[in-house]
Amino acid sequence: MRRKSIALLLGLLVTAMSASACSQNGGEASPSSSSASPSASETSAASPSAASPSAEPTDGPLTKYGTPINVSLLNKFNSNISDKLAPGDTIESNIWTRSIAEDLGINITYPWVVANEQYVDKLNVTLASGSLPDIMLVHDQQFKQLSDAGLLADLTDVFDKYATDLVKSDLGSLNGIFLKAASVDGKQLGLPLITDPTAEARVLWVRMDWLEKLGLPEPQTMDDVIAIAKAFANDDPDGDGKQDTYGLALNKDLFGGFPDINGFFNGYHAYSNSWGDAFWYDDGSGKLVNGSVQPETKTALGKLQELYKAGAIDREFGTKDGGMVTEDVASGKLGLWYGDYWNFVTPIQTAVVNDPNAKFKAFSLPSADGEPAKASVTFPLTGYWVVKKDFEHPEALIKLVNYYYEKKYGAEGKGNTPDNQQTFFSSADGKIKSSYVAPVWISGTLDPKTLSVIDAIKKNDPSGLNESYRTDYDNYIKGKEGDASHYGDFQNYDPDISPQLTRRAYADQNRLVVNAFYGPLTKTMESSNDALKKLQMETFTRIIMGSVSIDEFDKYVENWNKLGGDKITEEVNAWYATNR
Template identity: 40%
Template sequence: MGKFDPPITITTGRNEQGMQFDSGRSIDNNEIYDRYMADLGIQVKNSWVVNNAEAYTNKANISIASGDIPDILAVSPLQLKKLVEADMIEDLTDVYSKYATQELKDLFMEDGGVAMKASSYQGKLYALPMTVSAIDGSDVLWVRSDWIKKLGLSDPKSMDDVYKIAKAFVEQDPDGNQKADTFGIGLSKELNTSGSPSIGGFFNAFHAYPGIWVKDANGQLSYGSIQPEMKDAILKLAEMYKAGMIDKEFGVKDVSKVYESINSGKVGLFYGDMAATLYANNGTKKNDPGADWNAYPIPSADETPAKVSMNMPITVVYVVKKGFKNPEALVKLMNYYNEKNWVNPDPTISQNPETGVFYYPYNVVQASKVMKNIDAHRKVKAALIANDPAGLNSEEKMYYDKIDKWRKDPSYVEGWMFYKVFGMDHAGLEAVDSYVVGNQLQQTTFLGGSTPAMSEKMATLDKMEKVMMTKIILGSGGTEAFDKFVSDWKKLGGDQITKEVNEWAAAAGQ
């Protein structure tokens, strides 16, 4: 945290998209840059500024191709590989070891070391990661708990329980309108593997991992969507569709239409993320005060506990230009961000309370706490049990206050929404926390972000995959359709992508 004396100057490149500035301020002259100079003795000069992500990627690629990058630069994992191979960036192994605070080292290890792996090649650290909480995106099972109680069903502990619940929701009139108009499970035509609704958790129950990379029996990285475990999951969805547990029109209904079905009381079960009640199914409660949703860990289709997919957690890393005299400046900037945002939060460099302008986006480097929301859940849950919010930070206290207001006034739906995310009694983060405690997260094994063939071919292959799944679910194809998809996937770019992914793994020493 020490200050450079005399001060040093660093150059960087910026994307100012979405940023707002107080009068007289800009990306070249802002409150964060002032604090860097005052507290760290670091003067920041922007070598170039763009205003959208695509322009930033293009400008960074041009800089890399020309062999002349700014002193500190945010790049993608693919760009990192190019920079390492071109010997254009500093090895940060020693300066990180010497200058990183223990709090920063703890932050970077919250995910078990994945972020540091994504920033390293052949055992050497060439970047610092912009960490995010990929854990928060892991699927849970959301179920209408009031329907479960009404029909005398048990909580879902196995996939057989899921089928039983879905069947009952279709056949036993859980909404009591004497019409056969409810579905057991919500699916959208997009067949997304994350977000809400998702197919990811359903497939994870069968130990299938669509959309992420896994290690095969030979230790090679292989794409989860083409593995044989996928077959049983797709065929089970086809069986459920035939039995009426899935909306017959799911193939033409996008996510927003599924939300309408959920919130009008037509869907009683779906796979999704821990925060679904904040955006996907809260309308159910608004429309029917007696409605309730519970989140459960993903039940397994067999005796082996299900592991839940986690996508690529690192899409941005920060590098230092080869030959820059003070590479430790990057570490100090990251120490500073961690200290001022997480260790001892300083609201004066986060937002202007008078104008509402946010300052934090101006930071040259950023990193989020991977366990932030799970930690918040644990603390809020303890505070709710004790009826004592002492010890909560301002964000956690906000959650507590909303939940406490709902406990006193059940008509306050917003409080219920946050209770079902951060609270207890089958909250979304409770289910996610159980994955962390039980070591039930399946991290993608490819941490390189993208490859050339992936950038060119993956969108087409993804579309082909969804066409195949939709065809099988609707009953117009069987295992032969899956086998043909795998064969076509390999021929139409998948084999080349797989080759490049494994070349990355070999080059990175992963």
């Protein structure tokens, strides 16, 4: 085992890894000191990694240790953090570290602190040295290598004993896929750093005043979508006597960004792309298949070709980026697209300011048949919190996660207090961002603000809302009463049309398809991905525009395999066999 561990750690030194994930606090950028305090490593070196054996074990999820314990911890912080902290605070000493010491009896020390973009390389050096911190944030490859070497603590029992119901519910959501991803051979070797998977699930946005003017029903099926697209392009929905509006919106990149045609493909049970990357899913045989080469994708492409020939897709879409399509919506030229739930902010808010008569609504993905359409999403896991094997207090990680959740969401997940929000996360004026220096954090899937405000609207009683939530409630009322500048607030929170409820229903109704491959690039991916992406984009665009027949798709599948797709499929399934 010693040889295996040393070989592993040396291997980590040369592992090339992406440092793109792990955005703190639900997508909010988390700046970090680009220059660590010179005393950081000195302070850590002077402190033992754990207290003496006299530190008493405790039973509660948030019970304070009778004798304080010291925990060495590594976390990533982004640059330019110093101007976002309260006067006198640093990464090493701040409201989080002081409160954790006071409330939990845990003294946090950092062996080193570097800027976010340097974290992975610096951590690899540390791992190669064999000097592991007690708790650390790692990425998928590091997690696998450390677990293979037997260097991680089994958290199964301490998670079961110490995690609060709120933490268990959130990390265990979506039938436990997150916790399974952080488990090896039935052992919980880490806690998953998760985000809300429904945040990127696409919805169908429709300009409702146009729909009503043309006397069309709300979209329930893909045939309805096709009919609406043709009518919006050809039947003068804006009433100006000109054929100057478009049907279904596309941009030159097709997938990802604004708009995103993935939702259209999902309506035909096709899962062709994931933010520019390949989408892999289990076809029911126990094997992963690439969605871009499946028959359902050919069906969806055929329907897009039909729309283009009917003039229901902008002839210039192949030259337009997301910004240009956004302007088309804002200027009243587009009223049908697949996009993000938050499009009520942009471009819809601008469209309503420009035309106060404009009304929009987000719909759940219509289906081409009786089977409900499922939204395709990337695997929403960006890292793992782990504990080194033989650390005396593995439950400390669980307590730190409990503490973060309570401060962020409240004990019952219904929202934090104004004091907690301003003290631990963001000051009222937004100048201080203490959330950036939370020692342990998980973005999670919860959204207490939206659900609390909507509940207050249903009850017509905002008395139970905290100050921040009450502001959103008041802005909703302004939008409801006709203030065009707050239409987005009305759209976001109105119980009858809120896109928040629409996208959240995907999870509740088991209507998500998660990209099942979340491992590192395979050998053939490294050499062939660019060529395969180019092949897909060029072929799909030519098919949509009618430059080639729909049968060109069959040639695409053949070429995809020849360019390495068949080999990648083998490699992906070899990974899947040990990571499902």
